[in-house]
Amino acid sequence: xxxxxxxxxxxxxxxxxxxxRNCTFGAGVKIVExxxxxxxxxxxxxxxxxxxxIQKDVVIGARCKIQSHSFICELVTIGDDTVIAHGVMFINDxxxxxxxxxxxKALWRSTRIGSRVAIGSNATILPVEIVDxxxxxxxxxxxxDCKVKGIYAGxxxxxxxxxx
Numbered sequence: 001x002x003x004x005x006x007x008x009x010x011x012x013x014x015x016x017x018x019x020x021r022n023c024t025f026g027a028g029v030k031i032v033e034x035x036x037x038x039x040x041x042x043x044x045x046x047x048x049x050x051x052x053x054i055q056k057d058v059v060i061g062a063r064c065k066i067q068s069h070s071f072i073c074e075l076v077t078i079g080d081d082t083v084i085a086h087g088v089m090f091i092n093d094x095x096x097x098x099x100x101x102x103x104x105k106a107l108w109r110s111t112r113i114g115s116r117v118a119i120g121s122n123a124t125i126l127p128v129e130i131v132d133x134x135x136x137x138x139x140x141x142x143x144x145d146c147k148v149k150g151i152y153a154g155x156x157x158x159x160x161x162x163x164x
Contacts, residue, residue, distance in 0.1 A: 018035070019036065020038070021037075023039065024040075024041045025042050026044025027045070029048070032050040033050065036054070037053070039058075040056065043064065044062045052066055053071050063081050065083045067083075067086040067121075073091065073092045075111060079114045082115060086122070111129070112128075114131045114132035115133075116132055120139065121139070125142045128143070128144060130145070130146040134149055137154070141154075144157075149163050149164075
């Protein structure tokens with residue numbers, strides 16, 4: 001931390017770098033930095049906004065938009081032409097033992113988001129399946145599968161209206 005003064009009694013922190021590494025990208029992918037994207041497969045024409053983290057083993061389809069400040073954890077698959085709005089959080093650990101899995105990936109669960117899905121700002125997506133063509137309202141907390149193409153909203157998110 002050159003040029004940084006520490007308070008008396010303070011210790012030098014270990015600095016870990018964010019960045020874009022060990023990914024597979026389709027043609028025409030755009031990423032606005034700073035972003036932390038590692039070990040993911042990103043489809044052609046996808047846009048990733050600033051302050052996004054996409055962890056390893058995530059698969060994102062073609063022509064998606066991942067807006068700023070979103071977090072996509074391991075075990076998430078997203079179909080084509082899907083929009084993840086600002087500040088959307090994905091979760092893979094359900095705290096089944098009463099606390100965090102502490103690295104025990106056997107306790108994690110996967111999430112599958114279909115194609116042509118729109119997820120509104122500040123939604124939280126637990127390990128679920130959301131079928132093609134769904135709309136998830138801003139601020140919703142999705143705790144169960146969305147098996148019918150429709151608009152879902154609330155906490156917990158519920159089907160508000162089916163779509164054709």
